[in-house]
Amino acid sequence: MLTRRQLLKASAITGAALLVPGGAASVLSPERFRLPRALAAAIPGGSLDPTSVPKYVTPLIIPPAMPRQAAIQGDSIDYYVLAVRQFLQQVLPPGQPATTVWSYGSVKGGGTFNYPAFTIESTVDRPVRVKWMNQLVDGSGNYLPHILPVDPTLHWANPPGGPDGRDTHPAFDETPGPYTGPVPMVVHLHGGHSTEEADGFAEAWYLPAAANIPDGYATVGSYYDFFKTKAEGINGAIWETGSAVFQYANDQRAGTNWYHDHTLGMTRLNVYAGPAGFYLMRGGAADLPAGVLPGPAPQLGDPPGTKYYEIPIAVQDRSFNSDGSLFYPDSRKFFDGFPGPYVGTETYPGSGIQSDISPIWNPEFFGNTTVVNGRTWPFLQVEPRRYRFRFLNGCNSRFLILKIVSNALARRPARAALPFWQIGTEGGFLPAPVQLDQLLMGLAERADVIVDFTGLKVGSELYLINEAGDEPFGGGAPERDFPAADPATTGQVMKFVVVPLASNDTSVPPHQLTLPAFTPLGAATNTRRVALMEEDSRVLEGVGPKEAELGTVDEFGTPTNLSWDEPITENPDLHATEIWEMFNFTEDAHPIHIHEVMFQVINRERIDRRRQPRAPETWETGYKDTVIAYPDEITRVKAKFDLPGLYVWHCHIVEHEDNEMMRPYRVGP
Numbered sequence: 111m112l113t114r115r116q117l118l119k120a121s122a123i124t125g126a127a128l129l130v131p132g133g134a135a136s137v138l139s140p141e142r143f144r145l146p147r148a149l150a151a152a153i154p155g156g157s158l159d160p161t162s163v164p165k166y167v168t169p170l171i172i173p174p175a176m177p178r179q180a181a182i183q184g185d186s187i188d189y190y191v192l193a194v195r196q197f198l199q200q201v202l203p204p205g206q207p208a209t210t211v212w213s214y215g216s217v218k219g220g221g222t223f224n225y226p227a228f229t230i231e232s233t234v235d236r237p238v239r240v241k242w243m244n245q246l247v248d249g250s251g252n253y254l255p256h257i258l259p260v261d262p263t264l265h266w267a268n269p270p271g272g273p274d275g276r277d278t279h280p281a282f283d284e285t286p287g288p289y290t291g292p293v294p295m296v297v298h299l300h301g302g303h304s305t306e307e308a309d310g311f312a313e314a315w316y317l318p319a320a321a322n323i324p325d326g327y328a329t330v331g332s333y334y335d336f337f338k339t340k341a342e343g344i345n346g347a348i349w350e351t352g353s354a355v356f357q358y359a360n361d362q363r364a365g366t367n368w369y370h371d372h373t374l375g376m377t378r379l380n381v382y383a384g385p386a387g388f389y390l391m392r393g394g395a396a397d398l399p400a401g402v403l404p405g406p407a408p409q410l411g412d413p414p415g416t417k418y419y420e421i422p423i424a425v426q427d428r429s430f431n432s433d434g435s436l437f438y439p440d441s442r443k444f445f446d447g448f449p450g451p452y453v454g455t456e457t458y459p460g461s462g463i464q465s466d467i468s469p470i471w472n473p474e475f476f477g478n479t480t481v482v483n484g485r486t487w488p489f490l491q492v493e494p495r496r497y498r499f500r501f502l503n504g505c506n507s508r509f510l511i512l513k514i515v516s517n518a519l520a521r522r523p524a525r526a527a528l529p530f531w532q533i534g535t536e537g538g539f540l541p542a543p544v545q546l547d548q549l550l551m552g553l554a555e556r557a558d559v560i561v562d563f564t565g566l567k568v569g570s571e572l573y574l575i576n577e578a579g580d581e582p583f584g585g586g587a588p589e590r591d592f593p594a595a596d597p598a599t600t601g602q603v604m605k606f607v608v609v610p611l612a613s614n615d616t617s618v619p620p621h622q623l624t625l626p627a628f629t630p631l632g633a634a635t636n637t638r639r640v641a642l643m644e645e646d647s648r649v650l651e652g653v654g655p656k657e658a659e660l661g662t663v664d665e666f667g668t669p670t671n672l673s674w675d676e677p678i679t680e681n682p683d684l685h686a687t688e689i690w691e692m693f694n695f696t697e698d699a700h701p702i703h704i705h706e707v708m709f710q711v712i713n714r715e716r717i718d719r720r721r722q723p724r725a726p727e728t729w730e731t732g733y734k735d736t737v738i739a740y741p742d743e744i745t746r747v748k749a750k751f752d753l754p755g756l757y758v759w760h761c762h763i764v765e766h767e768d769n770e771m772m773r774p775y776r777v778g779p
């Protein structure tokens with residue numbers, strides 16, 4: 111049987127042979143370049159064989175609390191100065207090469223640069239101000255190029271375009287190689303109830319303050335100056351070159367948020383390189399008193415050796431080369447074998463028609479190793495007691511179905527050895543705890559759970575596995591609707607090893623927990639229909655997708671696709687409560703994220719209306735900022751838009767987000 115890699119190679123060869131002149135457009139046989147869904151064995155990646163990486167030899171890193179710079183304005187605001195830098199980290203086990211990564215850390219020093227970044231601990235209604243610095247420069251102050259291949263043919267930040275050509279979809283006379291100039295970045299607090307100037311708008315990026323920025327380059331995105339002027343007017347904090355100062359009011363429910371890059375057309379690469387961290391919000395009426403849940407989590411000033419029973423866990427997939435470097439595809443060929451012609455080259459010589467397939471962008475990317483909190487396949491020593499884990503799916507394209515089992519290689523679907531008690535999602539606590547055998551997590555979703563190891567014998571070993579597929583997710587169950595992830599690699603996540611109890615567990619058992627009172631949103635005053643779509647090549651038959659898209663849906667159910675730079679179509683009134691009906695016309699599920707708001711999932715219904723609408727899943731009954739929209743379904747969410755200004759909504763498969771599956775929206779006039 112062909113492996114996926116062999117299939118890719120075979121299709122690359124066939125693809126080249128098929129490239130023949132034929133009228134207005136080259137004719138390639140339909141569906142030739144789509145991967146069959148059923149093939150999911152060894153996932154191709156870099157030169158490092160994932161099965162050569164020993165598992166469970168490195169302890170899970172629990173990110174410490176990020177140091178503050180100061181408390182300012184009469185101790186009313188927590189102030190941070192955080193930079194993104196490039197450094198080496200031992201992501202692979204000791205004895206294997208270190209990996210060049212990027213991440214955030216405090217400029218105060220003290221070894222705070224880590225992938226993932228240290229956790230920002232915040233308090234409800236106490237503002238946090240962060241000076242976010244882009245310090246992707248070398249020791250001489252010259253800019254560092256990207257460590258991954260940047261496709262310059264998308265609608266992207268495009269610094270070389272200068273002030274007139276930035277944030278555009280540039281044209282090319284020949285197929286370009288990757289962009290190797292200074293790297294634009296801008297930080298988004300995912301889950302933040304952020305005002306527009308602090309939301310990390312995709313066109314508000316900035317280059318590092320490097321000594322050698324080439325002449326003519328735009329050094330900031332189209333919206334940087336507008337938001338800089340606005341922000342400086344509000345709080346007086348100056349945005350120096352190579353930085354932005356965002357202030358977060360934290361006027362929202364306690365919850366599990368995270369921060370990461372959001373640059374136009376580059377998010378998939380900027381996040382894959384490492385920069386991301388948790389931003390936990392505690393306190394207020396929607397939190398529980400200390401001691402009710404397992405804790406503590408890391409706090410500033412913890413003495414060495416402090417034991418933690420609340421742990422954030424970011425699960426990501428990555429591929430590596432044998433020198434330790436991160437692997438990310440440098441050609442479309444990696445995805446489907448399509449060998450070109452690409453953007454900048456005619457479909458066939460003399461046709462006068464350019465290809466519309468980007469040379470480097472891949473529609474999805476699946477790594478072949480599992481990285482948890484910045485280490486491949488770590489282990490965690492747990493006591494026989496309860497733990498609170500805050501899971502984040504931080505992958506690029508990979509959905510996760512997490513399960514705790516006693517045998518990592520058990521036949522899928524495996525029997526759960528311990529349940530998860532899910533108590534919260536993106537927008538804080540659920541109305542009540544939910545007992546689950548598995549956690550289905552779309553990209554960027556968070557699951558706040560309690561796992562009770564009480565009664566397990568010292569020395570017991572349990573495994574966190576992943577049963578979602580090594581391919582785009584479309585719903586359904588492993589081994590029934592799709593092959594589960596490779597049990598030898600991406601089907602495993604981390605190991606728990608039971609050690610003696612160090613202290614008594616005084617937390618409340620999850621089945622006895624009463625979670626904070628939950629207030630649902632009021633009635634909606636407006637309903638809008640939006641579309642999720644994909645588009646194949648318009649000039650090369652059977653090649654696709656060319657890009658993923660969003661759009662609108664009319665009263666007859668007919669979609670109109672809209673690209674990033676078309677006029678705003680979603681414009682809720684300030685303080686309006688709206689229902690958004692997301693019509694998914696594609697064959698895959700997409701995790702849809704709306705900035706600024708926390709929404710409630712109302713229901714899901716088939717687009718053909720052949721069945722009654724389905725209620726939200728039990729774990730979706732709280733507030734969320736990201737929701738899985740399944741193929742052929744309408745996913746309905748309800749949100750209150752209570753901050754004015756310019757925001758975005760998008761798919762959080764970051765490859766999609768980067769290639770048109772993101773739209774601006776505006777609240778109020």
Ligand SMILES: [Cu+2]
Pocket residue numbers: 658699700701761762763766767771
């Ligand atoms: Cu998508």
